[in-house]
Amino acid sequence: MPEQKEDILVDIKDVTFRHGTRTILEGLNITVPRGKVTTIMGPSGTGKTTVLRLIGGQIKPNKGTIFVDGKEVPKLGRGDLYALRKRMGMMFQSGALFNDLNVFDNVAFPIREHTKLPESLIRDLVLMKLEAVGLRGAKELRTSELSGGMARRVALARAVALDPMMVMYDEPFTGQDPITVGVIMKLIRVLNDSLGLTSIIVSHDVQEVARISDYLYVISDGKVVEKGTPTQMWHSDSKWVQQFLNGLPDGPAAFHYPARDYVEELLERD
Amino acid sequence: MNWLQSIGAYGLRFCEGMGRASFFLYSTLFALPSLLGQRFPVVRQFFNVGVLSIQIIAVSGLTVGMVLGLQGYYTLVDFGAEESLGQAVALSLVREMGPVLTALLFAGRAGSALTAEIGLMKVTEQLPAMEIMAVDPFKKVIAPRFFAGIISMPLLAAIFSAIGVIGGYFVAVGMLGIDSGAFWSQMQSKVDFYDDVWNGVIKSMVFGFVATWIAVYEGYDATPTNEGVSAATTRTVVHTAFAVLGLDFILTALMFGDV
Numbered sequence: 001m002p003e004q005k006e007d008i009l010v011d012i013k014d015v016t017f018r019h020g021t022r023t024i025l026e027g028l029n030i031t032v033p034r035g036k037v038t039t040i041m042g043p044s045g046t047g048k049t050t051v052l053r054l055i056g057g058q059i060k061p062n063k064g065t066i067f068v069d070g071k072e073v074p075k076l077g078r079g080d081l082y083a084l085r086k087r088m089g090m091m092f093q094s095g096a097l098f099n100d101l102n103v104f105d106n107v108a109f110p111i112r113e114h115t116k117l118p119e120s121l122i123r124d125l126v127l128m129k130l131e132a133v134g135l136r137g138a139k140e141l142r143t144s145e146l147s148g149g150m151a152r153r154v155a156l157a158r159a160v161a162l163d164p165m166m167v168m169y170d171e172p173f174t175g176q177d178p179i180t181v182g183v184i185m186k187l188i189r190v191l192n193d194s195l196g197l198t199s200i201i202v203s204h205d206v207q208e209v210a211r212i213s214d215y216l217y218v219i220s221d222g223k224v225v226e227k228g229t230p231t232q233m234w235h236s237d238s239k240w241v242q243q244f245l246n247g248l249p250d251g252p253a254a255f256h257y258p259a260r261d262y263v264e265e266l267l268e269r270d
Numbered sequence: 271m272n273w274l275q276s277i278g279a280y281g282l283r284f285c286e287g288m289g290r291a292s293f294f295l296y297s298t299l300f301a302l303p304s305l306l307g308q309r310f311p312v313v314r315q316f317f318n319v320g321v322l323s324i325q326i327i328a329v330s331g332l333t334v335g336m337v338l339g340l341q342g343y344y345t346l347v348d349f350g351a352e353e354s355l356g357q358a359v360a361l362s363l364v365r366e367m368g369p370v371l372t373a374l375l376f377a378g379r380a381g382s383a384l385t386a387e388i389g390l391m392k393v394t395e396q397l398p399a400m401e402i403m404a405v406d407p408f409k410k411v412i413a414p415r416f417f418a419g420i421i422s423m424p425l426l427a428a429i430f431s432a433i434g435v436i437g438g439y440f441v442a443v444g445m446l447g448i449d450s451g452a453f454w455s456q457m458q459s460k461v462d463f464y465d466d467v468w469n470g471v472i473k474s475m476v477f478g479f480v481a482t483w484i485a486v487y488e489g490y491d492a493t494p495t496n497e498g499v500s501a502a503t504t505r506t507v508v509h510t511a512f513a514v515l516g517l518d519f520i521l522t523a524l525m526f527g528d529v
Contacts, residue, residue, distance in 0.1 A: 053398075056401075056402045058398065058401060058402065082404040082406075083404070085401075085402055085403065085404035086403075086404045088402065090399070090402045092395045092398070092399055093395070094394055094395050096394060096395035096396050096398070096399035097396075098396055098399075099394070099396075109403070109405075110403045110405070113403070113404075113405050114404065
């Protein structure tokens, strides 16, 4: 992993986040290198999406620091936070398209909100973004007419509409057919390299993210259990990581929910 | 002591909810000036909240006015005062029925729709998406709906009362044979613009403020699940009904208590 300060776009140091009495993240350390595709993997409910929300400043940690492009996100005022967010894009799991707008207007939304560009130029920009995700022909469609994969591609076009410095992807492959997964994988990698972005993916689709990521983090119970390149990860000594990467039903993450002794419970009489 | 604990817990939850709702209102009011720069969203919300509610308001106003005409007649006729029916119908409508029933109908028709719409925007991650795009949902989503609700309510209450008077007229003059001139002249001489009509308008403005506040707050505060939105929509209707009926008593006591 890169150690040079200037190479790091997102630096999460010793972050703890609690929701009520439940600890979601504890002592989390993640660095995201500039210009690379970094993936945060882990089982469902382990706090992956929380990491993205912390980076975006939507929630604040109970402890620790989060730096994005040299700015400490939890300490930013509203104006500075919004200025930073204009340089971030995010593709939500559901697409999160505005269903009262059509495809074109969804992609144009952030441009219209944050610039005073003439409508003719906005049109050209939107068409270019839609062409990049292969949906220029769908610009007039309502969001209700889109398939799940198309909705995510439109969301991706919207996420890069303002040419951000980084894009965050929340479970981009979940519930998609193999062709759509392939399309989204290609788009994430190609857009990252061609637009000079930094990409952060949150996912538990091991095979897919391993093929497009430069660096991987595996987190469990709110902590990083392994990090490295995809090759390093496959050769990890950690039994937990091997269980996760190979999808084994039993191992350090037990198949059985904690319970009393099986025989004892069966033989028990009232 | 469990019941005491329950009362204490309920009290704490109530105070916490009121605190959250107050902060929400503060943010909403702070966002209202941004509406100057976005005419189209406001007009669209006027249509959704106000224009689409006219049908139920008009039909309800007509039937309530007709029922008031019938009920009022059977009471007044015993005293030979049936020619005062126009006054009775109009006062009932502009002072009480118009503002209160419009607010209750508004909660069922527009308030529940506002809550469900905002709640579903939360479920489908549209509100977090706006935030991450550095667009304030209070300015873009909440403020236009809030403003449209506040302005629509007095207009809808006026429509309710006006159509109610026409309904009362049909029954009084058309069915019960009361003189048309007496119906209108009694109404004209006994209904005061400031004491009756204007106080009714103030009531409907207060109800509009409270009903819309509850509707948008419940939507924004909804748990982002199907059940959460469903529960929030129910809360909107129930809480608005309680708030409107309670405030109606207070406002009536303040406005007409010395009459």
